[in-house]
Each structure stands twice: as C-alpha cells, then as structure tokens.
Amino acid sequence: MKNLETIASILLLSVALLSCETEEKEIKPNIVVILCDDLGYGDLSSFGHSVIETPNLDKLAEEGIKCTSFYSAAPVCSPSRAGLLTGRSPNRAGIYDFIPGPKRSEDCRDIVHLQAHEKTIPAMLKTVGYSTCLSGKWHCSSYFNSEKQPTPGYFGFDHWFATHNNAAPSHENPKNFVRNGEDVGQLEGYSCQLVVDEALNWLKCKEGDNPFYLQVCFHEPHEPVASPQDLVQKYLPKAENENQAEYFANVENMDTQVGRLMEYLKENYSENTLVVFSSDNGPETLMRYSRAKHSYGSPGPLKGMKLWTNEAGFRVPGIFYWLGKETFNGTTDAVVSSLDFMPTFAEISSATLPDVELDGQSMTTLIKTGKMERFKPLIWAFYDALNERMIAMRTDDWKIMCCLKSDTSYVENFHNIYNGNEQMIKEADLADFVLYNMKEDISESIDVSEKYPEKFEELKTLLKLEYGKLLEGSFVWSREQE
CATH class of the missing domain: 3.30.1120 (Arylsulfatase, C-terminal domain)
Structure with missing residues (x-):
C-alpha cells in the first residue's frame, strides 16, 4: 500500500513539475529592437570611440552581449531595413538600394517598395499574441502613407509613428511624422526624444498583459543632423569644428534616449524582455553630398564607409541584453546578422516561421553561449x-x-x-x-x-x-x- 502511495506521490509531483516547466516555456518574452541610422562601427565608446560618450549603450554592452562581428543586411538604409524585417536578403524583395520618392525613372526605381506578399517579424509575432509598435524611420516604400503601397500597419504594426526617410527639416522640431496614417504636424523636440516619447506612451497605454514587439528606429546620426546646444558646447573643445561637435552630440543625445527607454523597461518589464541594439549600415562619408557636412562617423579599424561592401559598409555595433534571463555575458566575435532576427524571435516566442526561404538563422545559441556556427554564409x-x-x-x-x-x-x-x-x-x-x-x-x-x-x-x-x-x-x- 505504501508503495502505491509513494508511486502516486511521485506521479503527482512529476505532473506538477511538468506543468510548471510547460508554463515557463509558454511565457513569451517582450522584444525590443533599437536601430540607429548611419551609426558607424566605431561611434560608441564601448566600440572604441575616444571622444563620444555613450554610457547607456556601454552599460548594455557590459551587462549583456557585445557582438564585434555583427552585420546589417545591406550597406544602405532601405534594403537593410527590409532584410531585418523579413529575415531574407533584400534582393529577394527587390530592394537593392535606398528608396527615393516617387519620381518616375527608367529603371522603375520610383515604384520600389516592400511588397504586400512579404512576411515580416511583427506579422509573425502577432500570430502568437504579440502587440506591435514601430516608432521612427520606415523607408520601405517610395509612396509613403499612400494607398498606392502598403504602410507599416499592413506589415503587422498595430501602432506606427513614422517618417518616410529622414526627419525633416532636421532632427530638431521635425514636421514630417505620421501616426497611423494621420499627419502629426510640427513637433517640438529632437527626433530621438520624440521617437522614445511615442514608444513609452504606447507602452503605457497598451491594453492587456500580452507580450509586445517594439521597433525603435532612430534617425540619428543620419543627416540633416541637429543636436542640443549644451551637448554641442560640451564637445567643442574636443572636436575639429562645430559640425563635428554637433555629430558627437548627436550620438550622445541618442544614447540618452536609449537610457530613458531602458529605465522604463527595467521598472516595468524586467522579468522577460530581450533588447537588441544595432545600426542599419555604416557611417556616411563626410561631404559625399552637399548636406553631409556633419558626417563625422567613425568606421573604427574597418575599411570603407556606408555604401561600401568592405567591412565598414555593413559591419556595425551589435548589442543584446535580456532582462530577467541568464544569458552569455561578454564579448563575442561570432558572425551574426540582422537577417537572424526573424528565426531567433520565432524560436523564443514559439511562433511559426513563414514558409519562405530565409537567409538568417536563429541566434539562441549565441545568446546562451556567446558562440554560433553559421550553416549558411552571409x-x-x-x-x-x-x-x-x-x-x-x-x-x-x-x-x-x-x-x-x-x-x-x-x-x-x-x-x-x-x-x-x-x-x-x-x-x-x-x-x-x-x-x-x-x-x-x-x-x-x-x-x-x-x-x-x-x-x-x-x-x-x-x-x-x-x-x-x-x-x-x-x-x-x-x-x-x-
């Protein structure tokens, strides 16, 4: 009789443990992707810059995973963003270069856009209960906020606050943001601050306790650069000129906004939130075009700049930080890419990957161990x-x-x-x-x-x-x- 009671107790305990384990597996993490625009491999102090101060991102890199061989999907903005969203080479989507406005051209560039059939990260995550938000730059269509081409909302973003390309007329007091299809008009403040304001407001107003996917796409430090004057004055003694000081200040201003976002996440979502930080491509070349007068971005030790297929074109800072989870902590030289986001997020959320050919692979082993072997080259x-x-x-x-x-x-x-x-x-x-x-x-x-x-x-x-x-x-x- 005692043996039967013992067996029954063991079975009940096993069922309870299995139930707890299943419940733990079903807890889906919040996911936050922070993307800069034209940030160079050497533009953060944790990646070697001797002047720019980026304490918030440095702390993320120190407490999380610093990736020194992280690659964007392309050496320029539009294809890089399309690759991140789809997990596929942007060539498959027909996005080969940055997307201009809809000025008719012989090569059909004026009709290029992320097409309706493309499967994206937010759309995939919505199938397993995620709320989704885009705050910042879009640049995946030639006709922005038009019925002629899909808007961010079509691709799975419940809420979107975005611009077509750059903040205009500059990062200061931009007037070209659109919120869920409606023009917002003139805003006061700097773009990175406004983008984080929108993200925080969305999080505060989000209904329910379901997980979320938040994509924060800064315009900084892409031209036309504008920065708070107190920060510009701070860097003047260490800069070659005022334009360079404004660039340095621009990067620090962005870092400050990352700090604001992280403070809120730690206070409210510290149990299970994966934060990923990177850049869409490498740094712009000073005076490559007339408005690039502030473009003092650093490629660090890498060859090339933005628009190059040498390393500095698409090898960019990469940082992973998982609030509430034990992960590898330190620096890794594993070869990883923004193309890997979709399969990674599918695995950690238990979502089903779309039935299309992907060019990325899951990075969960990297997050756990700091190492990863690629089975498919980039x-x-x-x-x-x-x-x-x-x-x-x-x-x-x-x-x-x-x-x-x-x-x-x-x-x-x-x-x-x-x-x-x-x-x-x-x-x-x-x-x-x-x-x-x-x-x-x-x-x-x-x-x-x-x-x-x-x-x-x-x-x-x-x-x-x-x-x-x-x-x-x-x-x-x-x-x-x-």
Whole structure:
C-alpha cells in the first residue's frame, strides 16, 4: 500500500513539475529592437570611440552581449531595413538600394517598395499574441502613407509613428511624422526624444498583459543632423569644428534616449524582455553630398564607409541584453546578422516561421553561449557600391569579394534590377576575386588568395553557387507592377 502511495506521490509531483516547466516555456518574452541610422562601427565608446560618450549603450554592452562581428543586411538604409524585417536578403524583395520618392525613372526605381506578399517579424509575432509598435524611420516604400503601397500597419504594426526617410527639416522640431496614417504636424523636440516619447506612451497605454514587439528606429546620426546646444558646447573643445561637435552630440543625445527607454523597461518589464541594439549600415562619408557636412562617423579599424561592401559598409555595433534571463555575458566575435532576427524571435516566442526561404538563422545559441556556427554564409550583392567589388561573402573567418564583368568590361553601378537590365546582370561573370582572413586582418589590408590557394578555390566555388541562387531569387521590377 505504501508503495502505491509513494508511486502516486511521485506521479503527482512529476505532473506538477511538468506543468510548471510547460508554463515557463509558454511565457513569451517582450522584444525590443533599437536601430540607429548611419551609426558607424566605431561611434560608441564601448566600440572604441575616444571622444563620444555613450554610457547607456556601454552599460548594455557590459551587462549583456557585445557582438564585434555583427552585420546589417545591406550597406544602405532601405534594403537593410527590409532584410531585418523579413529575415531574407533584400534582393529577394527587390530592394537593392535606398528608396527615393516617387519620381518616375527608367529603371522603375520610383515604384520600389516592400511588397504586400512579404512576411515580416511583427506579422509573425502577432500570430502568437504579440502587440506591435514601430516608432521612427520606415523607408520601405517610395509612396509613403499612400494607398498606392502598403504602410507599416499592413506589415503587422498595430501602432506606427513614422517618417518616410529622414526627419525633416532636421532632427530638431521635425514636421514630417505620421501616426497611423494621420499627419502629426510640427513637433517640438529632437527626433530621438520624440521617437522614445511615442514608444513609452504606447507602452503605457497598451491594453492587456500580452507580450509586445517594439521597433525603435532612430534617425540619428543620419543627416540633416541637429543636436542640443549644451551637448554641442560640451564637445567643442574636443572636436575639429562645430559640425563635428554637433555629430558627437548627436550620438550622445541618442544614447540618452536609449537610457530613458531602458529605465522604463527595467521598472516595468524586467522579468522577460530581450533588447537588441544595432545600426542599419555604416557611417556616411563626410561631404559625399552637399548636406553631409556633419558626417563625422567613425568606421573604427574597418575599411570603407556606408555604401561600401568592405567591412565598414555593413559591419556595425551589435548589442543584446535580456532582462530577467541568464544569458552569455561578454564579448563575442561570432558572425551574426540582422537577417537572424526573424528565426531567433520565432524560436523564443514559439511562433511559426513563414514558409519562405530565409537567409538568417536563429541566434539562441549565441545568446546562451556567446558562440554560433553559421550553416549558411552571409552574402551581399550591392550593385551601387562605392568600392569596385559589388559582391561579398562572409563565412567563418573568411571574406571573399569580387567584381561583375560583362564581356570584357566591368558592370557599371546601378540602383535597381528591372526588365531593362535583367539579362545583362544575369549574364555577367564574377571576376577579380580577393580573399581576406577576418580573424587576422579586420581591416582587409592583405589579399591572402595566394597564401591559401585551396581555401580560395573552395570559397570561389561557394560564392558562385550562393550568388547564383541569390540572383535567381532576386525580384525583377517592371512597369506592369505599378
């Protein structure tokens, strides 16, 4: 009889433990993605800047996971943002370059947008009970806030407070924000402050205790830069000129707003909230265009700048911090990407991934251990690159790059694949390969293709294969899609 009672007690205890374990697994984390605009790899003090003070982000990096090999989906804004949202190379969505306004052009660039069939992170998370909000820059359509193209709300954002591209006329007192389809008009304050204000108000007004996905997209430090004068004065003694001081102040002002957001999250959602911080691409080149007079962003030790397929174009600061959960704590050089957000968020929320080909993979092992092996290389085909090699691939410790050649001449830069240049692009050959060992040469200063001939041939073959598959899956625009 005692044996039966003992067995019954063990069974009841097992059921109770299983129930607790199941309940714990079903608790879905809140997810916050913070994205800067044109922030360079070397622009945070925790990533090596000797002047700019970023105490809030430095604290996140110290208490969480600092990723030194974190990559954006593209070296420029629109394709990078599309890649983050979809977990797919932006080429698959047909977003090859930044999206301008709807001024008609031969290459159909004026109709480029994130199309209605694309599956996104907020839409996926809504299927498992998440509330969702976008606050800040959108830049995934040529017709912004128009019936001609889907708005952020179509892609799963319950609430959105956004601009098409930059804050205008500058970060100070912008007047081009739209809230859920309605023009907001002139606002007082700086863009990063206003974007965090909106995020906090949404969190305070959100009904129910269901989990949330919050995407905070700062305009800082993209031009046209404007910064609080007290911060500008602070940096003047350490800057080359007032424009540089304004850039330094711009980054610190953004950091202050991250601090405001984190303080609220710690006070109200400290049990289970994953915070991710990064940038959409590398730093703008000073005076590349007439309004880029404040663009003193730092690539750190990396080669290139924004719009380059060398490292500084898309290797950016990456920080992960999970409130209420034990994770790896420290610095990792694991190769990770914003393309990995969708599969990661699906895994930690128990959401079902969309039935499409993804280019990212889950980073949960990185979050737990600080290490991750990529089973699929990262590849970029950026056809408007400022450097000569448009195609790049990173796998393990290696990076291989090449040019595109058509017959005997190099393919000239272009913004978009459309039915007028599709054949030429698909018939172009990969040429002039170079190989870098990223573990030993972060600045891409030495081509080691002759030193490692077997690895070079192996990666050439792999790049041709991966680029061929990407090109085959790339979307081609035509006027019929208007």
